[in-house]
Amino acid sequence: MAFFKTGDTHGMVEKRGAGLWLTHVVMILGVLVIFFPIWLAFVASTVTQPEIVRPPMPLWPGDQFLENYSKALFSGVNVPVTTMLFNSLVMAIGIAVGKIVISLLSAFAIVYFRFPGKILFFWMIFLTLMLPVEVRIVPTYEVVAGFGMLNSYGGLIMPLIASATATFLFRQFFLTIPDELAEAARVDGASPMQFFWDIVVPMSRTNVAALFVILFIYGWNQYLWPLLITTDPEMNTIVMGIRQMFPSGDDVAEWPVIMATSILAMIPPVIVVVSMQRLFIRGLVDSEK
């Protein structure tokens, strides 16, 4: 995407010398300020509880890294963090894959077929764009409870798939696929599904990947929904599980373990975003269009 290309076309108006250095200094300061909360969490995850409870806590990492992280990963506060990480992974991948699959199929149907009720279905899907799960939590909770899906992966995943962003994205993209391809496929006697598998899906690869990045982070970072429907600690996801680690009442929170868990909770999405930066930005721009 040319829109996002950084760099080479800069002309004569860029600062050089002192001004350039000043700009770098400002940027570095900006990055440091933005990073400070993460740095502090990391430091807190490598020191002992007494070091934190008697403020001010140190600003440089201590030597308790292994202790705190192994405690978090393998025993945790209510449930080992490995369990929560696994649940989050299942949920995030389930949402990303589920949404991509149903959207690919329905967008294909909407674009490449004429069938009775098409307009009705189209608007039905369109309407789901409008209402975030936060707004309809009480009745959605009742539906999921009615199906006996509390504390299950299905209950975690399904209600969050019911949204049309991805369908629209694929619809827009399919409309740009040249008609000649479908025509050729039809002349050659290929069935619609052959056309779908051999032409449409391979052509959508980049869109699928970009969307996967966005949906993975969306799913991983869910908070309210898992909070409501996972009463069993074994089903907690890591993002909502952290809040459960804070003691109720006057007990002092186990900060090093909580902060180690926070760091562990942000590692997978950070890796996804940073390593797939180009796809991520593309997905961001696409899904907001």
Next chain:
Amino acid sequence: MEKRVTFRGWLLPMLLIAPQVVISAVFFFYPAGQAIWQSLFIPDPFGLSSQYVGLGNFEYLLGDRFYRASFVTTAVFSILVTLCSMIPALFLAVMADRLIKGSGVYRTMLIWPYAVAPAIAGVLWLFMFNTRVGVVSWYLGTLGYDWNHVLNGGEAMGLVVVASSWGRISYNFLFFFAALQAVPRSVIEAAAIDGARFWRRFWTIVLPLLSPTTFFLLVVNVVYAFFETFGVIHTITSGGPQQSTTILVYKVFSDGFVGQDLGSSSAQSVILLFVVGVLTIVQFKFVEKRVHY
């Protein structure tokens, strides 16, 4: 828009579209319908029967001091979040755009907070400002400022605003940076030749050219502040003290799940449904405009 070439048959497309339609019907339309239906009733305290009250729940809500206060809180909160996340992002993007080398490195660093869940961001900021162990609150204390967001509503609001804006700076930065890179260099060079200094060029040329992106981000950030900040508020303040950080979405949750007042919670959902509808329409309008710049 329609394809010129389509395939024949109606059974196959029905099957293809079925999963999405079924999931939308079960987990979207039915619950949304339920919300609208329940908003017309008041259940008795034992949940055995409910009484039809028409628009009574809405009348009650609009007359309710706490609900109106929650509207004001939401407005203040979303304006502050939008400003606190867009202004630093624009500033950083302008700085990064001035660099010939290294802007990619800064961009990679600045993306990080976007990946951090709002609820985790809440925990991080809570840790920094915790009244007992927080580093920032401790240093504020040595300066003679007694920070206590548990008791002080203004400080609580400040903290949830900053924690909510933090991850959003990344998002806004990416969009502003991309828009800045797309500003034609020839326009800027022409202004430079005419003797316009950097900040003058920024105010008179660059900022007006950024306005489509800015409008778009305004809407998107308001939507974010309304609907996606639940995690921040729940982890830091739980809506307190004295409901000073109870935004509308939080109130749907606390009245519905904590207070078990289903009629009122449903009516609030319906009101929010209208708010989302309006915001979506505004968003589409602006996005359409954005295409023609």
